[in-house]
Amino acid sequence: MNLCVACGMPMRAKADFPLGDETKDYCIHCSRPDGSMQSYEEKASSMAAFIVRTQGIDEGAALGAAKSMMARLPAWKARP
Amino acid sequence: MKLRERQKRETRQAIIDAALRVFARDGILASTTAAIAREAGLSQGSLFAHFGTQEALITAVIEDFGKGLGLRLHELTDSGANTRDVLRAQLGAIAEREDFYARLVVESTLLPGRARDSLLLIQSAICFHLSPAVEADTLSGKIRPMPLHLLFNTWVGLLHHYLANRDLFAPGGSVIERRGPELLVHFLSLIAKGG
Numbered sequence: 001m002n003l004c005v006a007c008g009m010p011m012r013a014k015a016d017f018p019l020g021d022e023t024k025d026y027c028i029h030c031s032r033p034d035g036s037m038q039s040y041e042e043k044a045s046s047m048a049a050f051i052v053r054t055q056g057i058d059e060g061a062a063l064g065a066a067k068s069m070m071a072r073l074p075a076w077k078a079r080p
Numbered sequence: 081m082k083l084r085e086r087q088k089r090e091t092r093q094a095i096i097d098a099a100l101r102v103f104a105r106d107g108i109l110a111s112t113t114a115a116i117a118r119e120a121g122l123s124q125g126s127l128f129a130h131f132g133t134q135e136a137l138i139t140a141v142i143e144d145f146g147k148g149l150g151l152r153l154h155e156l157t158d159s160g161a162n163t164r165d166v167l168r169a170q171l172g173a174i175a176e177r178e179d180f181y182a183r184l185v186v187e188s189t190l191l192p193g194r195a196r197d198s199l200l201l202i203q204s205a206i207c208f209h210l211s212p213a214v215e216a217d218t219l220s221g222k223i224r225p226m227p228l229h230l231l232f233n234t235w236v237g238l239l240h241h242y243l244a245n246r247d248l249f250a251p252g253g254s255v256i257e258r259r260g261p262e263l264l265v266h267f268l269s270l271i272a273k274g275g
Contacts, residue, residue, distance in 0.1 A: 001151075008147070009208070010154045051200065054207035056229030068197040069204075072143065 006030035006075040092130050095120050099141045104179035108187045135192045142198040149173050150205035157209045163217045166209045175256040182243040223271050235267050
C-alpha cells in the first residue's frame with residue numbers, strides 16, 4: 001500500500017489520489033484544487049487547523065506538533 | 081536492497097519490537113537499554129549503533145506503533161463508517177497492543193517532545209476517520225450538534241481513564257475487552273440526539 005509522502009495517509013482507492021491520478025505519491029488532502037502538491041507552509045497550516053478543530057489544543061502547540069510530524073515524512077525530511 | 085542494508089533494517093525493527101515488549105512490561109521511562117538489548121538478543125553496543133540515545137529509541141518505538149495503529153484503523157474503517165463503527169475500530173486497534181498503549185497514556189506528559197507529538201499523531205489518525213462520521217451522523221440527526229474537539233476529548237478522557245487504571249477496572253486482563261462495550265454504549269447515549 002502507498003503512503004502519502006506529505007502526510008503519511010494510506011492511499012488505497014482512486015479517490016485517495018489528487019484528481020484520481022494514481023501516479024501521484026501524495027494524497028488528495030495534500031493537494032490543491034488543480035492537483036499540485038501543497039507547499040510546506042500550506043500543509044503545516046492545514047494540519048494544525050485540523051488538530052485544533054478535532055483535539056482542541058492551543059494553536060501554537062498544534063502548529064509545533066504538525067511541523068514535528070511533518071519532519072518525519074519523505075516530502076519534508078530534507079528541509080533544513 | 082543489498083543484503084547488508086536488509087540485515088541492518090531487520091535488526092533495527094527487531095530492536096523496536098523488543099523495546100515495545102519491554103516498555104509494555106516495565107514502563108517506557110523505567111526501562112533500561114540493558115533489558116531491551118537482552119530482549120532483542122543483542123549487546124548494548126549494537127543497540128546504540130542503531131539508536132544513539134534512549135530518546136531516539138523511545139521516539140522510534142512510538143512512531144512505529146502509531147504507524148501500525150493508523151494502518152490498522154484504516155483497514156478496520158471503511159469510507160461509509162458511522163461514529164459507532166469508527167470508535168469500535170479504534171477500540172479494536174488499541175486492544176491489539178493495549179499493554180503498550182496504556183503505558184503511553186500514563187507516561188505521555190513525561191515523554192520527550194517528539195515522542196509526545198507521536199501520541200498527537202495517533203489521535204489525529206483516529207480523528208481523520210471520526211470527523212466525517214460525526215459530521216454525517218450530526219447532519220442526519222443521530223447526534224446532537226457539538227464541537228468535534230469536545231466530543232472527541234470527552235470520549236478520549238473516558239477511555240484513557242479506564243486504560244490508565246486498568247489494574248483496577250480489569251485486573252490481569254484487557255480493560256478494553258471487559259469494559260469497552262459498556263463505555264461505547266454509554267458514550268453513544270451521551271451524544272445521541274435526545275440522549
